[in-house]
Amino acid sequence: MKTILVIGGSKGIGNAIINQLKDSFRIINFSRSEVESHPNITHYSIDVNTDELPELDQEINGLVYCPGSINLKPINRLSLDDFRNDFEINVIGAVKVIQSYIKQLRNSNASVVLFSTVATKLGMPFHASVAASKSAVEGLTKSLAGEFATKVRFNCIAPTVTDTSLAEKLLRNDKQKENMENRHPLKKYLKAEEVASLATYLLSDSSSAISGQVFPIDAGIVSLKL
Numbered sequence: 300m301k302t303i304l305v306i307g308g309s310k311g312i313g314n315a316i317i318n319q320l321k322d323s324f325r326i327i328n329f330s331r332s333e334v335e336s337h338p339n340i341t342h343y344s345i346d347v348n349t350d351e352l353p354e355l356d357q358e359i360n361g362l363v364y365c366p367g368s369i370n371l372k373p374i375n376r377l378s379l380d381d382f383r384n385d386f387e388i389n390v391i392g393a394v395k396v397i398q399s400y401i402k403q404l405r406n407s408n409a410s411v412v413l414f415s416t417v418a419t420k421l422g423m424p425f426h427a428s429v430a431a432s433k434s435a436v437e438g439l440t441k442s443l444a445g446e447f448a449t450k451v452r453f454n455c456i457a458p459t460v461t462d463t464s465l466a467e468k469l470l471r472n473d474k475q476k477e478n479m480e481n482r483h484p485l486k487k488y489l490k491a492e493e494v495a496s497l498a499t500y501l502l503s504d505s506s507s508a509i510s511g512q513v514f515p516i517d518a519g520i521v522s523l524k525l
Contacts, residue, residue: 300325300339301360303502306347306396309334311463312414313365315495320502327355329396347392352399359403361502363412364393368432369465371425382428389432390439397443405450410502413440415457417517433457437513444511452510454501459517461489484519 302325307313309332317326321337328334329345329352343353347366368385370377393413397404404411415433418426440455447453460466460479470476470488479488497516500506515521 302327302357303361303363304329304355304359304396304400305363305365306330306392307365311365311465312458312461312491312494312498313363315491316363316365316498319492319495319499324361327359347396348387352396355400355403357403358407359400359409360407361410361412362396362400362404363498363502364396365414366392367414367416367465368429369469370428371468372428373425374427377428382431385428385432386435389429390435393436393439401447401451405447408450408452410452410454410506411443412498412501413453413455415440415455415513417457417459417515417521419457420515421521440513441511448510452501452507454506454509454511455513456494456497456501457513457515457517458489458494459483459515459520461491461494463491482520483517484523484525487518489516489518 303320304327305313305317306329308317308328309330317334320326321339326340328340328342329347331346334340334342366388368388370381370385413436415437416429418430419434419437437455440453444453460469462470480486494516497514
């Protein structure tokens with residue numbers, strides 16, 4: 300049975316990924332909150348940005364890094380610390396985990412999945428900090444895909460608004476939800492399970508010819524103009 304390391308699997312997209320994988324894979328989860336008990340899940344209560352990462356001596360066949368931020372403010376209200384914090388969460392945390400376990404990943408021809416946002420391709424007001432950090436994630440994905448070609452695959456998913464606790468301020472009531480649906484050409488925003496399904500595919504052997512790609516899952520907001 301293959302082993303997948305999930306960072307941030309206690310809620311949102313990370314939790315949906317675990318739910319889709321847990322019956323067929325061994326799951327190692329790093330998050331501050333516990334996940335449900337399951338024979339195939341090993342949980343470590345860890346904040347990857349501040350805590351020392353544990354030594355893992357088993358083969359790691361896949362890694363998915365889910366932590367993210369939605370810090371939406373006008374540029375004059377964003378402090379330099381806002382930019383630093385978003386970069387720490389989205390980029391430095393991912394780099395720390397990859398560096399810590401790159402030996403296990405290389406030895407198993409693993410797949411790594413990172414997360415970006417549609418805001419890197421679509422100029423959106425108040426997204427300066429998150430778009431800057433997620434653009435760095437996309438650059439990291441492509442660079443590492445080249446560096447570890449034939450050894451580790453790196454891909455990135457760039458979702459639009461997804462119904463998780465991270466986006467709850469954008470979906471606080473029925474009117475906001477309706478407005479968000481109407482902003483998208485497909486008249487919907489995303490469920491965590493939809494994003495998780497793409498991540499699950501990219502972690503699988505079925506995607507063995509795919510690396511260095513950024514996959515928008517955007518309900519048409521970037522790709523379509525109706």
